[in-house]
Amino acid sequence: MPDIQILDLFQGIATLVSSEPHLIVGRIGLMLLGFLLMYLGYKGVLEALLMIPMGLGMATVNAGVLDFGHGRRGTLFLDPLATTNDQVMTQMQIDWLQPIYSLTFSNGLIACLVFLGIGTLLDVGFLMVRPFRSMFLAICAELGTLVTFPLGVLMGLPINQAAATATIGGADGPMVLFASLVLAPEIFVPITVVGYLYLGLTYGGYPYIVKALVPARLRAIEMPPEPVKPISPGQKMVFAVVSCVVLSLLFPVAAPLFLSLFVGVVVREAGLKYFYELFSNQMLYGATFFLGLVLGVLCEASTILNPKVLILLVLGILALTFSAIGGLIGGYVLYFLSGGKYNPVIGIAAVSCVPTTAKVAQKLVSASNPRSIIMPHALGANISGVITSAIFAAVLVTVVRIAG
Amino acid sequence: MTGSTPTVVLALSLFSYGLMAVIAVATAGMISLLVAGLSAAARRPQTVATPATATPVEPDEIDPAVVAAISAAVQATVGAHHIVWIGEAPSAGGWTSEVRQKHHGSHRPHS
Numbered sequence: 001m002p003d004i005q006i007l008d009l010f011q012g013i014a015t016l017v018s019s020e021p022h023l024i025v026g027r028i029g030l031m032l033l034g035f036l037l038m039y040l041g042y043k044g045v046l047e048a049l050l051m052i053p054m055g056l057g058m059a060t061v062n063a064g065v066l067d068f069g070h071g072r073r074g075t076l077f078l079d080p081l082a083t084t085n086d087q088v089m090t091q092m093q094i095d096w097l098q099p100i101y102s103l104t105f106s107n108g109l110i111a112c113l114v115f116l117g118i119g120t121l122l123d124v125g126f127l128m129v130r131p132f133r134s135m136f137l138a139i140c141a142e143l144g145t146l147v148t149f150p151l152g153v154l155m156g157l158p159i160n161q162a163a164a165t166a167t168i169g170g171a172d173g174p175m176v177l178f179a180s181l182v183l184a185p186e187i188f189v190p191i192t193v194v195g196y197l198y199l200g201l202t203y204g205g206y207p208y209i210v211k212a213l214v215p216a217r218l219r220a221i222e223m224p225p226e227p228v229k230p231i232s233p234g235q236k237m238v239f240a241v242v243s244c245v246v247l248s249l250l251f252p253v254a255a256p257l258f259l260s261l262f263v264g265v266v267v268r269e270a271g272l273k274y275f276y277e278l279f280s281n282q283m284l285y286g287a288t289f290f291l292g293l294v295l296g297v298l299c300e301a302s303t304i305l306n307p308k309v310l311i312l313l314v315l316g317i318l319a320l321t322f323s324a325i326g327g328l329i330g331g332y333v334l335y336f337l338s339g340g341k342y343n344p345v346i347g348i349a350a351v352s353c354v355p356t357t358a359k360v361a362q363k364l365v366s367a368s369n370p371r372s373i374i375m376p377h378a379l380g381a382n383i384s385g386v387i388t389s390a391i392f393a394a395v396l397v398t399v400v401r402i403a404g
Numbered sequence: 405m406t407g408s409t410p411t412v413v414l415a416l417s418l419f420s421y422g423l424m425a426v427i428a429v430a431t432a433g434m435i436s437l438l439v440a441g442l443s444a445a446a447r448r449p450q451t452v453a454t455p456a457t458a459t460p461v462e463p464d465e466i467d468p469a470v471v472a473a474i475s476a477a478v479q480a481t482v483g484a485h486h487i488v489w490i491g492e493a494p495s496a497g498g499w500t501s502e503v504r505q506k507h508h509g510s511h512r513p514h515s
Contacts, residue, residue: 131432
């Protein structure tokens with residue numbers, strides 16, 4: 001019988017106890033955080049579709065660290081640090097999630113697939129009925145990105161990393177992933193994880209901001225009936241086609257995202273039901289599942305424990321808080337301009353977390369006045385938010401590249 | 405990219421925000437123009453050849469009881485109207501269905 005140490009049999013425990021103290025704390029802390037995310041997802045506090053695969057991935061990857069010999073440690077999930085062609089090809093034959101990571105994450109494909117699915121869910125008619133009001137609110141709700149960008153530099157981040165982190169203020173997960181891959185690939189993992197964590201929190205956290213800033217009597221305002229011009233599918237398609245081409249002409253760096261979003265809109269409006277069913281169901285939910293799982297697996301302690309994570313956590317929450325405040329300020333401006341007839345809560349829906357913030361707005365308004373229906377207005381602002389976030393991310397990427 | 409001062413970055417941030425706002429407002433303007441233009445085009449009277457006769461056509465495959473039920477429902481909902489045609493909505497094209505069936509059945513070549 002060879003001399004076998006008990007810890008040699010159970011490598012996950014062996015690598016845990018033999019790690020440096022900060023990694024021991026980090027691995028245990030991330031396992032517990034994974035459990036917490038799963039629990040909060042299950043309870044509906046956080047977005048379950050994202051948090052359940054992400055939480056389990058996070059807990060498991062930190063449990064499953066093993067020794068590969070020659071002093072190398074890692075997991076059989078994926079290696080985000082594999083960069084050369086040889087390394088990537090080798091890891092693809094070893095790590096089971098490496099193909100998903102290398103072929104869909106690092107080139108932004110997964111962000112585009114999610115955006116394509118979101119495009120099929122967007123009825124741009126809500127925006128086209130009242131374009132100026134919706135766009136005004138969406139511009140206000142980009143306040144978080146405006147404020148967080150210089151704050152990030154003040155807190156010591158280089159300009160590219162600060163700009164990538166600031167896109168969290170746009171509250172659009174695929175956009176954060178895309179912008180961080182283009183602007184700051186060296187820290188895209190923590191930026192994206194922080195971004196998605198906080199986006200998951202909007203459903204639970206934003207109601208507190210709204211209740212703090214909008215009194216109950218204003219939350220109860222009923223939107224006056226107004227003549228609504230019917231928008232035909234043809235008009236929506238023309239809008240999508242023109243916007244896609246013009247925005248791509250202006251910002252080629254974000255053209256893949258624009259195409260993904262607007263081709264989804266066109267598929268919906270053209271009545272291509274087989275594509276519509278594919279993109280809005282299997283494609284969107286498949287991409288969301290792998291997005292959550294891979295993000296969780298990327299949270300391995302030795303990868304994610306970066307001194308910048310604390311700064312990113314602070315900036316992320318500031319970005320989303322300022323965006324919410326900006327949206328509500330926009331709502332108040334329209335409230336005063338309309339002589340007190342506009343419900344200011346609609347402003348929160350301009351933070352483009354489709355359709356979460358629109359649902360938050362309607363839920364809060366219904367709690368104050370069950371007869372008040374603001375959903376069409378909220379969805380218009382919501383869709384405008386997606387478009388302004390894409391524009392702002394594209395502008396930032398272009399400007400930062402020129403400045404850099 | 406590390407040498408930028410906070411003041412320069414603040415200016416960059418404000419510039420980017422302003423540019424985003426201008427493009428967003430321009431997009432809203434484009435939407436308004438599109439909606440107005442396409443609506444006006446749709447309202448323009450079109451010269452359509454009037455059919456010589458407009459007699460109700462009842463496809464053979466529809467049960468007369470179904471036709472009667474649809475006619476009654478139309479009468480109850482929108483009042484007295486002359487029903488010109490009753491039938492299934494036109495499909496996207498027979499060839500697409502045929503190709504799809506072949507594609508779906510391609511893994512059962514002997515069935």
